[in-house]
Amino acid sequence: MYAPVSRDLILLEKVNISWGPLEGYLPPSIGNLTRLRILDLFRNSLTGRISFTLGNLRDLQVLDISDNDLSSTLSSSKSSFLSSLENCRFLSYLSFARNPLISGYLPASIGNQSSSLRHFDASSCNISGRIPGDIGKWNLVEYVDFSGNQFSGTIPDRVCVRKNNLRYLSLHENQLEGILPLSLINCSELQVLNVANNNLSDTFPHWLGLLPKLLVLVLRSNKFHGSIQDSLTNFSFSKLQMVDLSHNDFTGLLPTEFFQNLKSLKEEANYGYADYQYSVNLTTKGVEREFKIKELRPIFSCIDLSDNGFHGEIPKVVGELRSLHALNLSHNSLTGPIPPSFGNLAALESLDLSFNKLSGRIPSQLTNLTFLEVLRFSNNNFVGPIPHGKQFDTFDSYSYQENLGLCGFPLSKECSNDERSEPEQDEEDNGNGIAFIWKVAMMGYGCGMVLGISMAYIVFTTGRPWWLVRMIERDLRNKVSS
Template sequence: MPLNLRIFTFQVIDFAGRIPFTLGNLRDLQVLDISDNDLSSTLSSSKSSFLSSLENCKSLLYLSFARNPLISGYLPDSIGNQSSSLRHFDASSCNISGRIPEDIGKWDLVEYVDFSENQFSGTIPDRVCVRENYLRYLSLHENQLEGMLPLSLTNCSNLQILNVANNNLSDTFPHWLGKLPVLRVLVLRSNRFHGSIPDTTNFSFPKFQISDLSHNYSTKFSFSNLQMVDLSHNDFTGLLPTEFFESLESLKEQANYVYGGYQYSVNLTIKGLEREFKIKESKPIFTCIDLSDNGFHGEIPEVVGELRSLHALNLSHNSLTGPIPPSFGNLASLESLDLSFNKLSGRIPSQLTNLTFLEVLRFSNNNFVGPIPHGKQFDTFENDSYQGNLGLCGFPLSKECSNDKISETAQDEEDNGNGIAFIWKVVMMGYGCGMVLGISMAYIVFTTGRPWWLVRMIERDLRNKVSTWFGKKRK
């Protein structure tokens, strides 16, 4: 093997055997990709470990040994000395255990770090972003990490994707991540995050110390660029965060793009199946909000209907009450809507028939009543979309609607759900009745003369009042 080799790629050929520690002799090596094989190695701080030997490769830019399940051991503390020029580090889907070394914070130029699907334990190191750097992608999902998210993540000003799903993290909602100006994907799924999600636009926390880091945060936070939000399978409670939805400015726009030099991937549960979404440079991103399997209660905010570029919305398995906001009819890009297993009530708004891209609809196990809207995509959904709502009727259910319910629905559609037409009808009816009565009285007066019965009644009333007044004066 020539010692001046710069690119070494051994990818997706099911190669087996031990990874030689002599790779460290390739001092000019810039790219090492041995992912998707059956290679084996025991990582440690020993010089016999291929990872430790790579410290000699001072020009290394790209390092990936992902998806080699026979690679075990732990990452040495000296990993921060790997290369001052390192940009990409992928150790996902191996069998690595132990703690994540704090020295990864020394990778000033690194843009991509993936430690997912391993056996890492302990806490996420405070020094993961000890100072401002170029980190864009950080994935730690499917490990055994505990504790809280480190506040030093606020130094990762270029961070676009943060995925810590399927761990044992226990924390409140990290509002301070709203300080990150380009954060687009936030996945906190299947942890033990808890508490309510209060006002995101006016949140502060006290001064904290992290090694040579010292900040005093008391500012406003906004998630204006966030496009993928997965908070499902946690212990969040309280009302749905209206201010949080209002801050999602990028979901109110039509074009959504992610910029970066790498292809990123994120696993999300969409349309009932877990799917991997590839996020490529300058390509539209699949937008979604998943707040399912929590303890949210109260009504769904109207502002959710302003997120016109949203593709998937999952609010299932909570304790939400009240009606579906008619503003949901504005979600023109929506492909999947899951509101099942809540306590929602009222009629299904006819405005939802405007959602022509809708493929998955789940309203089961709520308290909806009245006829199911029909037309366009709504004619394609089957019984299981509505089961567990005893008050619903109409296609595709076998329960037929009475004429009263059908006429009420037609009236609701005519009034567009706001009651304005009904109010104007009442006003015009009163105005018309008043005109008829006035004209009739005038006709009687001018054709028959004075109405003597009305004159005598007024005179008698005046005599009684005058007599009473004089009686009081005499006393």
């Protein structure tokens, strides 16, 4: 038997013992604390069944019993505490996440939970069945996390049947199938959408670009397919700062327009401070990590398009994303050189271009990336000497293995004199020195054949003395104007 609840305890309005040493059962007599507004038992060692007497706490606003060993069969009318919580009409925060002994399926009546509900976290339990469409009735809800369960079927189209306040929707690590519902367009406040590690089969959802506040888009490890390029639409994704499309079946060229529209990554944003935080798990620097997201922006920005079927060259506009922290384009079929514009990625900490068909020299401009911690260029067709200086002196041979044409530290292969002296390609003419000489010769034809040929010869033999070119161009302009 449980000890009776004293009169003094009955008058309690707040119980906050999170991160505490509590053990044993959560007694049914807790339902006698009828004035309780906050019950926070997060991360203790509580066991046993969750009592339906919680429904007696009619003034309850916050209930957090996550990170315990509590059990419940949600689909059983005799032991389902969720149904009893319909009596708690002021409930705004409900979390029973990371209790693996909570099983069954969510009752269809869950849409009647509370007209005040803003936060619902049922992640990392053992819930199965379909996601009830009636969760779309939660008009005020901002945070919904169903990740790490056994949900099956499709994502209900009624999740956002009308405009609401939903900001965070995480459905990752389930068994969901089908496509993303178009009704997500109605979630105009949505900032985070995570559907990773499911069985979704769809084309790239360009229409999500209509969401004006979307910060995080994670489609990792599904069956998304086809090209990302779409000439029929012009959706901006202007606020997007975390995008993970890895481990899918996307094909085609890397979308230049998509990178051009990532305006929030082109300049360091100046957002105000916000206490309200989300989190998202992403794989970067070779390990899966949890990243915190402020209400207005992620603390960490990344683009992961790895393990797909992309081909063609890397667009130069990627080098304009100055606020980007991690870029992973590995395990594709990309060709051509690394754009020298990558030297402008001042905030970059991790760069993975491994397992592609990239070629040419590694641009010396990459030595400007002073925050670079992880570099993976292995299994490509790069040639020439490895750049030296700053962060590049800290990487070992693992970063460059299976590039037979590379030489210099940290590889054992030394560079020949010819390899050291070969000029790097210029971004403007892609290494075509002949094109440059032709421009000079044509300019000389208008103002003197001898002068033009002389310039071309000097440029060809000395490697473009720009001071001379600018001086002669200035003289030519003066002659023309006179």
